[in-house]
Amino acid sequence: MGRSGKTNDSKTREDGNHTCEETPEDGGVKYYTLEEVQTHNMSKDAWLIIHEKVYDITSFLEEHPGGEEVLLEQAGGDGTESFEDVGHSTDAREMLQQYCIGELHMLVDLLADSCRSSCCHWHHVPLLHARTPAFLSTIHQGLDYPNHHSTAIAFRVWRVEEHSK
Numbered sequence: 001m002g003r004s005g006k007t008n009d010s011k012t013r014e015d016g017n018h019t020c021e022e023t024p025e026d027g028g029v030k031y032y033t034l035e036e037v038q039t040h041n042m043s044k045d046a047w048l049i050i051h052e053k054v055y056d057i058t059s060f061l062e063e064h065p066g067g068e069e070v071l072l073e074q075a076g077g078d079g080t081e082s083f084e085d086v087g088h089s090t091d092a093r094e095m096l097q098q099y100c101i102g103e104l105h106m107l108v109d110l111l112a113d114s115c116r117s118s119c120c121h122w123h124h125v126p127l128l129h130a131r132t133p134a135f136l137s138t139i140h141q142g143l144d145y146p147n148h149h150s151t152a153i154a155f156r157v158w159r160v161e162e163h164s165k
């Protein structure tokens, strides 16, 4: 799985409009389970998930132009929908970065059913751990198949807890 190293080369990783500095000193991204994030749900310790990234917003609660209350309602959970519903500005999206502490731990099932019988070797690796959308896009780009085979490949992504129920 040598291709996975590619996203770790740079200090800042891009994922659509959202960036996340790699905070841990070993240079890797820190992954958190949903269960762990859920324990940070109070005003003195508030984490928030937005687009699979984890933010420690404790110090931001009082500064939030939309008020502390709305953030606390989402603390310990996934605020993606609420965040997007409000239609936050570019400035707000840039502010996110300074509070990013890592990413949500995901399980990824690589589905390659439609080319299983032909050339595709990826079905030998059905389950990958701790992969992120950024990583998915890396392996998707790295697939050496003709386009018609690439499009037959789908990814199924679960949060760890949902998958293990």
Ligand code: HEM
Binding pocket: 048, 055, 057, 060, 064, 065, 066, 067, 070, 071, 074, 079, 082, 083, 086, 087, 088, 089, 090, 091, 092, 093, 095, 096, 099
């Ligand atoms: C860390 C995450 C967040 C950041 C950095 C953030 C930042 C901001 C900023 C800078 C504004 C001013 C308007 C703008 O520039 O868009 C704003 C407004 C607002 N935010 Fe957030 N926000 C966050 C999360 C949320 C969440 C999860 C909710 C909803 C549950 C929310 C609800 C609102 C509302 C309702 C306003 C409008 C306030 C008004 O117009 O009076 N925000 N936010």
